[in-house]
Amino acid sequence: MFLMFGKTTLYFSFFLFTFCSFFSFGQVDYLVGHDIQKGEELFKANCTSCHKLGDEKKARLIGPGLNVEIFEEYTQEWLIEWIRNSSALIETGDEQAIAIFEEYNQSVMTAFPTLSDDDVRDILAYIENPPVEEVAVVEVVENKDVKSENISTQTLLILVLALVSVFGFLTFLKNSLKKASNIEETIFQGLKKWVSSNIAIVLIVVHLGVLVVIVIGWQSLSKIGISQNYKPAQPIEFSHKLHAGEQGIDCNYCHSSARKSKHSGIPSANVCMNCHANIVEGPVHGTKEIAKIYKAVGYDVDSRSYIEGYEQQPIKWVRIHNLPNHAYFNHSQHVVAGNIECQECHGAIEEMDVVYQKEKLTMGWCINCHRDSKIDLDNPYYHEYDDWVEKHKKADLTVEDIGGLECGKCHY
Ligand code: HEC
Ligand code: HEC
Ligand code: HEC
Ligand code: HEC
Ligand code: HEC
Ligand code: HEC
Missing domain, CATH: 1.10.760.10 (Cytochrome c-like domain)
Known part of the structure; x- marks a missing residue:
């Protein structure tokens, strides 16, 4: 008897606890309804x-x-x-x-x-x-942004807590009913009896459950679409249209590591200073945006010199393209070995004032291109592998043929 009482109290306090935590989640929004x-x-x-x-x-x-x-x-x-x-x-x-x-x-x-x-x-x-x-300023060096994941785990946690507490509450009700009527019965029989006499409540609970599942499903579905066309505002209004387009600066001047490594990387402010030590004013934003480069590196425009002992502050560019952690993508493999133009995957960057993600970057996107793309064996990259090339020259190989659909190539 004591044990039973202890259990129901436990369930009940758990229910209350969950209930309260719902309200504290809601509390943050007490300004809802305001403009x-x-x-x-x-x-x-x-x-x-x-x-x-x-x-x-x-x-x-x-x-x-x-x-x-x-x-x-x-x-x-x-x-x-x-x-x-x-x-x-x-x-x-x-x-x-x-x-x-x-x-x-x-x-x-x-x-x-x-x-x-x-x-x-x-x-x-x-x-x-x-x-x-x-x-949402994410430093480019820090690869992954876990924000959206946090939200869904949070939602999931609430859901689990809610279900457990509903179950707890039902058990509590059942036990109190049982105590009141003092009838010996198995949990199952009791539950069945309780359900049939409280069918309205049960239906409401089930409906709420289904609703929650739908909402969560919808949220996670819409999350998938978010990254395509993602176009965040950047800390400096840097324009690719002006630099890569009108000024004709080569992509590799700033993204030099695309040819050498996995990452393309974002140029440091010192690369900007190669030109902006002297170009202090732009056609659209005047001195305002360029001044932010000076603030990052500690440059005094008036004396055209670097401030001594200044601690450089990295510019916090917001990362746009982002594969999940379990996927492996290598730039030099595509740019050098594959001889693919940046624009095939990123769109006409040189026409964008603000960069956005043009492609979906889903697994299907990678796979489709691997199925269709012929290996370019005339590419200088393959000159080192002459024997192999001789053997395969006539075969018209696609990326698929060299293993481009194997899970292990793209997943850690
Ligand atoms: C002239 C400058 C100035 C303007 C304009 C101003 N603030 Fe402030 N605010 C301050 C300063 C300075 C403080 C720090 C407390 C102090 O020294 O009085 C402060 C403190 C605050 C705080 C407390 C923050 C904390 O973390 O403790 C809030 C909230 C706040 N301001 C809101 C506003 C809002 C909203 C407006 C516009 C309607 C505004 N302020 C306009 C200068 C300003
Ligand atoms: C003068 C330097 C410079 C040149 C030239 C340049 N970029 Fe960039 N690029 C940057 C900077 C700075 C950023 C980060 C800010 C932004 O996203 O606009 C960036 C961002 C990008 C991004 C988005 C990265 C992310 O966060 O996912 C892509 C893609 C890109 N550049 C491709 C190119 C291509 C393709 C070219 C050539 C057509 C090019 N860039 C030329 C400096 C440059
Ligand atoms: C085959 C498709 C493809 C090609 C070609 C390609 N990229 Fe990318 N790029 C990607 C993908 C996918 C990502 C996201 C990578 C990640 O999250 O790990 C990316 C990310 C980037 C980033 C963000 C920083 C980074 O290194 O992850 C920059 C900058 C960038 N690309 C620039 C370039 C430039 C410049 C070129 C041409 C020299 C180029 N890309 C060619 C697919 C491509
Ligand atoms: C190779 C030279 C070169 C490099 C490197 C370079 N810029 Fe520029 N930048 C220019 C030129 C040229 C202009 C345009 C000046 C004009 O038209 O008056 C310009 C203009 C600008 C403007 C002003 C835009 C406006 O419309 O007002 C900003 C902001 C800017 N650059 C940011 C950067 C940043 C950030 C970097 C480093 C990631 C960078 N630039 C690297 C050459 C360069
Ligand atoms: C525009 C077409 C294209 C897209 C899109 C593309 N790839 Fe590729 N990929 C290639 C080509 C071409 C090669 C072959 C390069 C070579 O000749 O070695 C390749 C090679 C690879 C390889 C090496 C395969 C091997 O067997 O050596 C990996 C891994 C890879 N890609 C991963 C990815 C991932 C991950 C994505 C998506 C995020 C992706 N690729 C998107 C064209 C593409
Ligand atoms: C050419 C590269 C490539 C190959 C080959 C590949 N994957 Fe993927 N896969 C990816 C990329 C990129 C993602 C991330 C896509 C996203 O976030 O939408 C991914 C995502 C996934 C996911 C997570 C599902 C999701 O929507 O987030 C699973 C599971 C997966 N892959 C399994 C596999 C298995 C199993 C194989 C082998 C049959 C395989 N992959 C082969 C590139 C590849």
């Missing part, structure tokens, strides 16, 4: 002179970088008061207000008495839902 777009306009008009979106320290301007953490630190009411008139709040002796004022060397934030409560909530909603480009 993010209007918030963005208000933020850009009033706040961007002192705040950027992002990490508190790293995105610091005059004030701290703003992100969802402020919702954990402060209540909504506090934030509204602060943004309307931070000095007034500091004067009331509010500890949090004084603490942040001290932390930022007593710089004073402008007061915004004309903003209504709803205006401020719109701004907060915008801070809560920043545009993707501004937060």
